[in-house]
Amino acid sequence: MKETSAGNHRRLLLIDDDPNLILLVKDYLEFRGYDVITAENGREALEVLEQETPDMIICDVMMPEMDGYSLVSAIRQDPKTSWVPVLFLSAKGQSQDRVKGLNIGADVYMVKPFEPEELVAQVESSLKQASRLIQHKDSKGGDSSPKIQVPFDVDLTPTELRVVHFVARGMANREIAEELKVSQRTIESHVSNMLGKTGLHNRTELARWAIENGMA
CATH class of the missing domain: 1.10.10.10 (Winged helix-like DNA-binding domain superfamily/Winged helix DNA-binding domain)
Structure with missing residues (x-):
């Protein structure tokens, strides 16, 4: 039976050029209740982000077209996505690789291979932290985002x-x-x-x- 309590319908964007890893991670996260959309590289991910903003991004580092470093730099420069938590998955596990990934703008850096339960724990921790920051920002007042503006005569069926x-x-x-x-x-x-x-x-x-x- 599919578990739904952990994800609570949170939407994740999973980016990796390895189709086998995409299938495994997507299945595991969906089993835990998350809604997962995928992309094969950074350029494809940017096209997805033009259409919607996920609650979190899980991204490989070394990819064709556009690598993870370039993608996260673009994400952090766009006000629409700058707040989205990013988790790097990488086969490169040296200290300097971790430091570079975190300095680029990732919130979490995990090395492949990884335990699926640890990935879920990192995802849940990052989402909770993002929620706390948003709540703190709203509670302070005056610093929250302006109201969404739409035409006054919108008529929905x-x-x-x-x-x-x-x-x-x-x-x-x-x-x-x-x-x-x-x-x-x-x-x-x-x-x-x-x-x-x-x-x-x-x-x-x-x-x-x-x-x-x-x-x-």
Whole structure:
């Protein structure tokens, strides 16, 4: 039976050019309740990040097209993703490799091969730390992000309102489809339509807008 308590529908971006490692890590993390999207290299990962912002990024260091160092540098320079926790997975385990990875902007540096349970523990620890930082920032006031701005005349259909309610609860498209007893493609279409109406860039912004406006 699939475990769901640990991930609580958190979305992770897993980047590695080794398809076998991708399959193994993806299966293990999904078993622990995480929603995992994948990319084969840094350039493909940047294309994914243009569409949505994950809760955490797990990234190989040595990859074709764009390596992990270049990717994390780009992530840290973009205000939309600068806050996202990053975990490096690398076969390079020398002290100078770890130092370089952490200095580039990774939050955690793990060496391959690794124990899956340790990977999950590091992921959970990083997500908890990110949540504490966000809560601390919000509690101080005046330093929080401005409200999401959308056109004042946005008109969502009743179905779209139901879908955005589930999006704001952190549910993946697959789970929303199961809840509403429709296909995942139908949910993806509704989300795409809402992004078009609101001018927002991804599900994270859509969820934040829904919460700020009392839709969830």
